Amino acid sequence: MTFNSYLDKFQNLRTGLIHGHIRPHKPVMILTILSLIENGKLSENKIDYSPQLLELFKRYFDLVKTKNDALNPILPFFHLRGDNFFHHKPFPGKQAGYKTLNGPGSVKAFFDIVQYAYLDDTLYHYLQDPNKLNKLREILIRKYFSKLTKEVWVLIKEEQEITTYETILKNGSDKISEKSNDKENRYRSAAFSRTIREIYDYRCSACGLRINLNGLVIIDAAHLIPFSKSYDDNPCNGIALCKNHHWAMDHFLLVPGKDKLWHVSSELDDRIPGCKDIISLNNRKVLLPQNQKFHPKEESLSWRHERILK
Ligand SMILES: [Zn+2]
Numbered sequence: 001m002t003f004n005s006y007l008d009k010f011q012n013l014r015t016g017l018i019h020g021h022i023r024p025h026k027p028v029m030i031l032t033i034l035s036l037i038e039n040g041k042l043s044e045n046k047i048d049y050s051p052q053l054l055e056l057f058k059r060y061f062d063l064v065k066t067k068n069d070a071l072n073p074i075l076p077f078f079h080l081r082g083d084n085f086f087h088h089k090p091f092p093g094k095q096a097g098y099k100t101l102n103g104p105g106s107v108k109a110f111f112d113i114v115q116y117a118y119l120d121d122t123l124y125h126y127l128q129d130p131n132k133l134n135k136l137r138e139i140l141i142r143k144y145f146s147k148l149t150k151e152v153w154v155l156i157k158e159e160q161e162i163t164t165y166e167t168i169l170k171n172g173s174d175k176i177s178e179k180s181n182d183k184e185n186r187y188r189s190a191a192f193s194r195t196i197r198e199i200y201d202y203r204c205s206a207c208g209l210r211i212n213l214n215g216l217v218i219i220d221a222a223h224l225i226p227f228s229k230s231y232d233d234n235p236c237n238g239i240a241l242c243k244n245h246h247w248a249m250d251h252f253l254l255v256p257g258k259d260k261l262w263h264v265s266s267e268l269d270d271r272i273p274g275c276k277d278i279i280s281l282n283n284r285k286v287l288l289p290q291n292q293k294f295h296p297k298e299e300s301l302s303w304r305h306e307r308i309l310k
Pocket residue numbers: 204205206207208209241242243244245
């Protein structure tokens with residue numbers, strides 16, 4: 001298929017139309033995929049329904065939605081197949097079940113059948129060329145988000161900046177200058193947060209909680225030695241925690257030690273039933289990233305451990 005035919009397809013998506021309002025879901029899903037490709041996060045033609053995809057979809061969606069548009073990324077992930085460039089790969093033996101689908105049903109049921117999505121190979125190939133990717137994106141923005149052109153481009157540029165910082169962090173950056181300006185700090189902070197959540201596989205390193213609801217993630221990225229003291233955004237100075245355990249670590253009630261075990265402050269009273277869950281974490285293993293190069297460094301663990309509330 002020619003490049004022009006994809007320009008044509010992007011301008012003529014079969015979008016939902018309610019009282020003259022074009023539903024933004026499909027163009028937002030495509031914008032999301034284009035950003036993932038542009039920022040090196042889709043290194044092959046295989047689109048997972050991943051936390052990265054969902055978080056980015058939510059960012060674009062929140063920007064362009066109007067009041068009765070519901071955040072429901074599974075719908076465009078399913079229905080884009082009707083536009084003849086986006087396809088699904090069912091699991092072996094599930095092809096027949098896939099053919100009977102008229103809609104995704106629940107996310108869980110859909111991904112019992114489907115492994116991932118992919119684009120026409122020709123389209124994926126065109127998108128490796130930044131000029132072609134931009135042309136397709138311009139068409140999409142002009143057609144579907146003409147009133148928000150500037151804002152959408154700001155978001156696209158921000159994603160590029162954040163990705164640059166993520167790459168720096170993953171390659172083991174040193175401390176980042178405290179003289180960074182506000183904008184740089186915002187990108188830096190977003191990159192730290194994404195990097196930590198990703199390397200910990202979106203799981204709390206204390207209790208293992210892992211919930212991702214349409215791009216809303218329960219996990220925070222926390223600094224072991226606070227950024228205000230260390231200016232250290234190296235992933236080895238970070239850890240992923242759920243909201244409760246983040247709060248507990250911030251207040252030195254729960255700290256990871258050099259022994260890679262959790263330590264609970266003796267201030268917590270085990271006679272209070274509500275404290276039992278957190279006290280049970282004492283001496284439990286810190287749930288660490290698979291990649292050892294991202295494990296917390298000794299200096300940062302010691303800093304926390306020395307300050308446990310006594
Ligand atoms: Zn937790």
